[in-house]
Amino acid sequence: MQKYILRRLLSTLPLMVGITLLTFLIMQITPGNPMQTMIDPKISTADLARAQERMGLNDPMIMQYFRWLKEIVVGNLGYTIKTGQSVAGMITERLPATLLLTVTAFLFSFVIGVPLGVFSATNKYSKRDYGLTVFSFIGISVPSFFFGVALIYVFAVKLNWFPTSGLATINMAGGSFDIFVDKVKHLVLPALVLAMPNLAVIMRFTRSSMIEVLTNDYIRTAKAKGLSERTVKYKHALRNAIIPVVTLFGISIPTLFGGAYITETIFNWPGMGSLGIQAITSREYPVIMGLNLFTSLLVLFGNLTADVLYAVVDPKIRLSK
Numbered sequence: 001m002q003k004y005i006l007r008r009l010l011s012t013l014p015l016m017v018g019i020t021l022l023t024f025l026i027m028q029i030t031p032g033n034p035m036q037t038m039i040d041p042k043i044s045t046a047d048l049a050r051a052q053e054r055m056g057l058n059d060p061m062i063m064q065y066f067r068w069l070k071e072i073v074v075g076n077l078g079y080t081i082k083t084g085q086s087v088a089g090m091i092t093e094r095l096p097a098t099l100l101l102t103v104t105a106f107l108f109s110f111v112i113g114v115p116l117g118v119f120s121a122t123n124k125y126s127k128r129d130y131g132l133t134v135f136s137f138i139g140i141s142v143p144s145f146f147f148g149v150a151l152i153y154v155f156a157v158k159l160n161w162f163p164t165s166g167l168a169t170i171n172m173a174g175g176s177f178d179i180f181v182d183k184v185k186h187l188v189l190p191a192l193v194l195a196m197p198n199l200a201v202i203m204r205f206t207r208s209s210m211i212e213v214l215t216n217d218y219i220r221t222a223k224a225k226g227l228s229e230r231t232v233k234y235k236h237a238l239r240n241a242i243i244p245v246v247t248l249f250g251i252s253i254p255t256l257f258g259g260a261y262i263t264e265t266i267f268n269w270p271g272m273g274s275l276g277i278q279a280i281t282s283r284e285y286p287v288i289m290g291l292n293l294f295t296s297l298l299v300l301f302g303n304l305t306a307d308v309l310y311a312v313v314d315p316k317i318r319l320s321k
Contacts, residue, residue, distance in 0.1 A: 005308065012300050019296045020072065024065045027285045068289070077290035082282065087290040091272060097167055098271035101264070102256040104187055105195035109252060113199040114245065117206025121241075122233060124211060132203065139200030144259060148193040148266040155189060162189050165268035190267040194259050198252050205248060209241040216240075243310070250306025254298040 049058075056064060071078050077087035120132045156164040163169065163186050168179070213219065214237055222232045257272070264273035272291060279287035 005304065008304050008307070015300070016296070020069060020293060021065065023289050023292045023296075024061075024068060027289055028061055028064075030283075030285075068286075072293070077293065078286035080284050080286055082284065087286050090275060090287065091290055091294060094270065094272045094275050097269060098257065098260055098264070098273060100187065101190055101194060101269060101271060102253075102260060104191040105198070105256050106252060108191055108195035109198040109202055109256075110249070112195075113202030114206050114242070117203040118210055118233065118238060118241075120203065120207040121210035121214065132207075136200040136203050139196045140204075142196075144193055144197070144262045145266055147196060148190070148263060151189050151193060152266075162186070167270055190263050190269055193266070194256060194263045197259070198248075198255060202245060202248055202252075205245050206241065209244045210237060213237045213241040246309045247306050249309055250302035250304070253302040253305070254295055257295055257298055 056067065059067075068078055075088065077091070079086055080090070116132055120129045123129045152164050155161045167186055168183050169186075219232060219237055222236050227236075260269075260271060260273035261276050262273070263269065264271045265277050268274070272294075275287065276291045278284075279291070
């Protein structure tokens with residue numbers, strides 16, 4: 001196992017170099033210029049040229065790329081064009097809020113999606129199965145921004161059960177428990193919006209896999225031995241049905257981080273997603289490249305996690321070979 005993980009990590013190095021090159025080239029060919037969002041309309045052409053020269057924006061592309069790559073190697077992702085802030089520092093500052101949101105959405109997806117998929121499979125073609133099927137199709141099809149606005153209107157504006165935005169109430173008075181409850185209330189709606197598409201996919205995958213496993217001979221043998229329905233479902237069937245779902249476990253990590261861009265913007269959540277939207281609108285290319293690089297690392301980490309979990313769930317798989 002350790003040798004396999006080491007080989008996979010080493011094999012990702014050339015891939016990461018290719019990702020940095022592709023990310024840099026995409027930013028270079030993007031229309032517009034970062035200077036266009038920060039300059040005074042009355043600034044002269046000569047002053048604008050001097051500012052671009054000072055920031056290195058007039059250097060050849062290959063020089064700019066290797067300068068950025070050098071910064072990555074030493075643990076820095078560059079600096080913003082407007083304020084000169086460290087991109088790595090900005091991402092680190094926003095990362096805890098995004099982790100809180102994505103981890104909660106991740107737990108929602110699997111803790112709710114897998115049991116619903118099992119229930120749907122064991123009640124195949126019933127009204128409850130059709131109802132869950134419609135629910136999953138809605139979860140997959142409805143855009144996050146529409147679902148988020150709908151939840152805000154119903155549960156925040158009309159029912160006043162949850163706050164409309166933010167991570168916590170400013171100047172919240174009360175003890176630690178009151179502060180904890182306040183943060184949970186702020187977390188519920190954005191976590192549901194972020195989790196819904198992933199939850200629906202996991203439910204459908206679990207249902208399909210569970211239905212296939214329940215038709216196998218060893219399941220019929222287990223039932224013939226007099227084992228309880230619960231033991232057959234959760235000890236024999238679910239363990240084998242969960243193997244295809246493990247793929248989604250790894251893929252869900254970068255997917256949730258990508259979905260956080262829209263969700264965090266809707267709920268004014270102070271995380272990496274809202275930072276990315278701000279960087280896009282202001283053409284802060286170093287921030288966009290840093291976020292893209294971080295997301296790429298999550299994709300590679302997610303794929304590696306899925307491969308390792310295959311070996312944990314299915315003993316027949318030996319990754320060390």
